[in-house]
Amino acid sequence: MPLGARPPVLAISLIFTSSLFGQAANFQDTKSAAATESKQARPDGTAPRLTSFTADMIEQGKHSVNAFCGRCHGRDGRGAKGPDLTDGIYLRGPMTDQEIVDIIANGRSGTGMIGFGADYEDYYLPVVAYIRAEEAKAKGKPQGPKGDIARGEAIYKKQQCGGCHWLNRSGGRLGTDLTHLAATANFVRQKILSPDQEIDRLHQKVVLLHSNDQVTTGKRLRETEHDILIIDDQENLRSIRKSDLEGVRYSSKSIMPSYKDALSQQEIEDLTAYLVSLQQKPAQ
Numbered sequence: 001m002p003l004g005a006r007p008p009v010l011a012i013s014l015i016f017t018s019s020l021f022g023q024a025a026n027f028q029d030t031k032s033a034a035a036t037e038s039k040q041a042r043p044d045g046t047a048p049r050l051t052s053f054t055a056d057m058i059e060q061g062k063h064s065v066n067a068f069c070g071r072c073h074g075r076d077g078r079g080a081k082g083p084d085l086t087d088g089i090y091l092r093g094p095m096t097d098q099e100i101v102d103i104i105a106n107g108r109s110g111t112g113m114i115g116f117g118a119d120y121e122d123y124y125l126p127v128v129a130y131i132r133a134e135e136a137k138a139k140g141k142p143q144g145p146k147g148d149i150a151r152g153e154a155i156y157k158k159q160q161c162g163g164c165h166w167l168n169r170s171g172g173r174l175g176t177d178l179t180h181l182a183a184t185a186n187f188v189r190q191k192i193l194s195p196d197q198e199i200d201r202l203h204q205k206v207v208l209l210h211s212n213d214q215v216t217t218g219k220r221l222r223e224t225e226h227d228i229l230i231i232d233d234q235e236n237l238r239s240i241r242k243s244d245l246e247g248v249r250y251s252s253k254s255i256m257p258s259y260k261d262a263l264s265q266q267e268i269e270d271l272t273a274y275l276v277s278l279q280q281k282p283a284q
């Protein structure tokens with residue numbers, strides 16, 4: 001389909017993506033290199049490389065990761081709310097080069113991983129080059145939090161995290177679904193200690209000022225031109241007409257309280273180990 005046939009917004013975002021992804025890279029080179037590599041499996045059973053990666057590509061890939069992936073995967077792809085892309089550990093088992101290209105193009109449905117469009121797959125090769133180079137460096141280094149998973153599970157129950165969070169088919173709706181937690185140990189630890197530092201915009205606290213001076217706080221679920229649907233602090237769903245409101249404010253405080261004073265350092269490590277361990281379970 002020609003670009004002109006797309007809805008204007010999508011067309012603009014694709015052009016934007018392609019020009020920025022393309023800016024630093026010389027993709028003609030990577031394309032011809034890819035064509036010369038065979039796609040057959042290697043004798044040792046590992047998946048084939050899509051191409052041989054040059055130092056230039058790795059450098060280009062690093063820039064793209066910072067520009068396009070950093071807000072979720074952290075600086076240099078070292079993980080934040082989204083998983084670390086550089087440690088060689090994948091949430092659902094090892095990924096081939098092609099699978100990484102595919103996930104960048106299409107995203108992963110039902111998760112926070114967005115797709116950048118299938119039209120620009122060649123632009124993603126330098127990103128794969130960077131990821132593979134970092135993985136090679138990470139091999140053999142110690143990984144993960146040092147806490148005790150079983151103790152962490154007990155703390156999760158005792159602190160009633162499930163009053164807000166959904167996990168193991170039960171829990172509250174004010175928080176996020178921790179079944180699909182993809183964050184690194186560092187991010188989880190930070191969230192437990194200082195939740196206001198990096199607030200998930202999709203789960204942000206809203207403060208609604210009504211015309212009669214009443215105030216309602218809760219989590220915004222949906223917003224249309226005329227209405228805003230929230231789940232209030234008592235977990236009631238409420239649809240409120242915007243015309244009845246003086247204003248809508250987004251709070252800079254997370255709905256989640258800090259556990260800095262409630263938990264010891266060891267307990268925070270245990271809790272972190274428990275939450276991160278949930279990711280190692282196979283999907284579904």
Ligand code: HEC
Binds near residue numbers: 069089113181182
């Ligand atoms: C809006 C946030 C967001 C952006 C932007 C984003 N990702 Fe992701 N990505 C995620 C999340 C969340 C996951 C975890 C998905 C899951 O739970 O399976 C993920 C998963 C992945 C995975 C699979 C990792 C694994 O362990 O299974 C790869 C590879 C990946 N992203 C690459 C990228 C690259 C490369 C970019 C930039 C071109 C990017 N992502 C941009 C949020 C994002």
Ligand code: HEC
Binds near residue numbers: 162174175
């Ligand atoms: C009063 C409700 C509430 C309680 C209690 C609560 N949380 Fe949260 N939590 C939230 C909300 C809302 C978010 C998402 C908004 C944000 O980023 O601040 C969140 C985010 C998180 C995240 C990041 C999740 C993600 O998907 O990236 C983690 C991890 C987390 N909470 C762990 C915990 C743990 C562990 C406890 C118990 C010690 C706990 N929470 C207690 C409301 C709560």
